Amino acid sequence: MSATAPLPSARAQGASPWHELDPLTRLVVALGTVAAALVLGGIVCLSLLAALTVLVPAAVARELREVLRLSLLLALPLGVSVVVVNVLFSPGTPAEGALLATGVVLRILTMAGAAVLFYRTTRPAELLASLQYHGVPSRATFVIHNGAAMIPRLAERAREVTEAQRARGLDTEGNLLRRGRGLVALAAPTVLGAMAEVETRTLALETRGFTRPGRPTLLWTPHDGPVQRLARWGVLLVLIVLVLEHLAGVLPC
Amino acid sequence: MTEVRLEAVDFTYPDGTRALDGVDLVVPAGSALALVGANGSGKTTLARHLNGLLRPSSGRVAVDGIDAAERTVAQLARSVGLCFQRPDRQIFGRTVRDEIEFGPRHQGVSSEDAFGRVKALASRLGLGEDLGAHPDDLGDTRRKLLTIASVLAMETPVFVLDEPTTGLDARGVDRIEHIVRELVEAGRTVIGISHDMRFVAETFERVVVLDRGRIVLDGTTEEVFAEDRWPALRGAGLEPPEAAVIGTRLGLGSTPTEAAIVGALTSRAARR
Amino acid sequence: MSATWLRVGGGLAVFALIALAGLAALGGLEFDEALDTFTLVMVVAIPAGIATYALIEYAQTRRIDSITGQFDTRTLVLMPVAIALNIVLGTAVASALKIPIYFDSIGTILVAALAGPLAGAVTGFLANVIWTYLAPPPFGSPFAVPFAVVAVVVGLMAGTFARWGWLRPRPDSSGRRLLVGGAISIGAVVVMVVIALRAWLAAADGSSLAPKSDDTAFFILGWLVVLLVVGTAVGLVVLLVRRRDLAAAYILAAGVLTGIVAAFIAAPIAAGLFGGVTGSGADFVIAAFRRAGADLEQAVLGQSLISDPVDKVITYFVVYLILGAMATRTKARFPQGRYLLPLNESEDVRDRAAPER
């Protein structure tokens, strides 16, 4: 099954080598970056981490501008709060606060960059197919994929409910207490409507053999290879080393 | 009395699709009309302009002489009651009674008056014994009737019913036809949006046909469903009601309803 | 039942053992060193506890039905909706309302109540991972993933409380039980107030309780929180008094207990990783503490001990309303649905043929 299936659904998209990688490799890099960012302190180490695991791959994937823009967008509100809390209100000297704040902001930017890079270069359907290829049970990949796919669907349903309730005189402007009562009139049908669809989808999946023990036939094969397999284990190894050295306090990070 | 007027209304969705293209329509107070068109013809978009949920890209919508742009949706909801197509986008009450009372209570109607309206409406719609029932336990027909009851309870001068007969069984459709006739007799303005041609022909006097955001036909059911209009109807993705087809096959002229066929055949038999 | 207690007891024992050993080995219990290592210990201890539970059950019955039973198709289809709920509502509250509650565990508690502790834990965990990696803008949040550990604990606790029947409507309870219930509720509220006051007083070293009126942002925030808390409190009182529904007491107790445990786990993570900043309204509270002289860890713990119990009580109350609005038939079809029905109804639903695996 080495050939990519003639399925228009899950072909590798985009020409850059980063897109060609097995989605699992991209996921391991993203998870590894966030884990490392959580463990590492210090501006030098965090900048090195960001450069190596976010900026370089983003450039390769020709997504550098977008990754930087979205990461800043995501991290900005947080960054402002960090500066406010640590610099203006810190009990220590403002310089101490600033140093701590910079470290935290850099950590947030690195994590945001890793998440955005993954999101921008991996379609959920690709990730689903890759996880199944690597042996993750289909019941788990179903929940992971649909957990993301349900977000825009739920937001769309909330918009439709808002229209229906406003047409019945519900006032979403007005003072807080009316708005509070309005919140229930909007939240309840959104949730209950989604729950009704749960029953239909349950029956639809059961009748199409979703509960058959064993793995479903793979319709798409990621471009995996020994080098990527090595790289994935490598990331794990580096992470463990980082954790141990951090505890032992050997490196400045 | 409340009159609904659209003057040169254009509307384009944010993603660029042009849904309404220069729509002029006057719905005199106390009259009833059916708005028909295939999927994507702009029926539902037009309905959402009547209560301010959508504002025209250009042109003017006036309810009772006042430009809709000057009033919030909540204010417009006092004169235009819009009932949506999908019950599960609206129902959230724990019991049928709570659901119907939501609209009036929100308008400040006292609980006794509201309950009076609920009981009257429920019996008219065949939900008399279900007041305490949980909406999920009603079948599709009664859930649909519940959404209609919850809009009727607000007793607005204008009613817009979006696809009221979808998913209903025969008895349900009869009930809706009956209610629309009662409303018109009570002097309310009723706009029914539907692709169910039999329901449209049996229930409404006037039919407006929309095609790709433009009104292509506007007249009585006899005029709109007459054989010479069929090309225009089919161009708009619609089929004439079966009664009209059968009537034409029997050479009876324009017979949009079965009653019309029976009438035409009776007069033809009498003439011989 | 003894078999279940053996499993749960074994699981908890292993968890406690690893947690304490880990913390002791990696830096003791004072806040400074233990901070960075706290998450690591939790990440190891929680799965170990669950694995022990599973091993004991396997030893007893050669199967692990109490776990696999929580993941029937209906629960697997419900979980994405719950995950989306956490993310959509959590993003809305964090960005729009700027109040120090998170409102991001409704889905976790809903699944835990309907399907069981482990199903709730997995939902909470995946919600936080997806929130960071797979959520389309504007819903993405880079710092959700580290708090996945908290969500797991919230799911485990909520599922257990639901299994004990704490989310069961108990209308028209007898006078005596209402008195006891009323006492529990007042006790829970007092506990919340005392914790908040103690954290507040410790931070503000005795300065006046009310937020300083000149700090307008903080003043308005205070009122927003008060309104939400009052709204829930009024709702619970209405439940207790008008509908004589004892569930109000159980909701308050569940909310406070879950809130306190969540606070103790979340605080070190928030303090250690982001300097206590979450971008939501909670930052104002931390700022106030910091200005009043508390060090970072105390400030974050103080804020968590105020926000988490309040957030969890509101969330349990909203889940209780949602469950109340669902038809009995729908609830009964979920693995743990029968524990959510009033006592008289839950008996005759027992013949729900367990779906084949």
Next chain:
Amino acid sequence: MLRLAGVSYRYPGAGHETLHAVDLELYPGTVTGLAGAEQAGKSTLCLVAGGLAPRVVGGTVNGEIDIDGQDTRDWPMHRLADLVVTGLQDPGGQLSLIAETVFGEVAFGPANLGLPYDEVVSSAEEALRLVGIEHLRAHDPTRLSGGQQQLVVIAGLLAMRPRYLVLDEPVAHLDAASAKLVLTAIRAAATAGTAVLMAEQRPEAWTACDAVAVLGHGNILATGAPDEILSNPRITTLGIEEPAEVRLRRRLSEAGLDPELMGSAS
């Protein structure tokens, strides 16, 4: 043949039986219509015939159910999957949501059965062709109209090459044009050898049926050819809408006119 003999069913916690003593037989290559008013039990009968009740929705079933002579009462749901499949009313709610394209959605069933890769692809292609939606293969299923989604759902069921296809009001929410496409696809499935049970309320559905069974208050009152059943005046008392032709003939005779004035049925 799929055979239900003396089958009754009670929902969990319900005081009464929703179905009692139902006899029904589905023959390959034929479309059997199931008519009845709203609360007559049509949906429940579809769930029982498709095996979803009691396996997934609980409750208790009595009586005999066998498919091609095998008693399937104790079979788990996934063993039934390539024998009998069930389609429901709401198209959007039946999408798996994990497929990015229509082709992926249609291939979902066969993939679950663990068929070899080539067989999954060929059965999905065949189902798309049978239902007439090859042109939609690369579209996102969630962005299609209700009618198109219903066609995708039916293709997804046919891709499992079932011997029996149960459909609960497949055209209830669709406009006339989409309903016609769905009914044509159902007819094509029967011609290809599948036995179809279709519960419906819209009279135009009966044009696609070889036989119609009338369900009233939980049991089957009559079974026969569509014209014979639907011209029986008693059906309106059961809340079943008469086709236009039949109703007209009745109204003509009520008005004292000769129904033959109608001329031959179109």
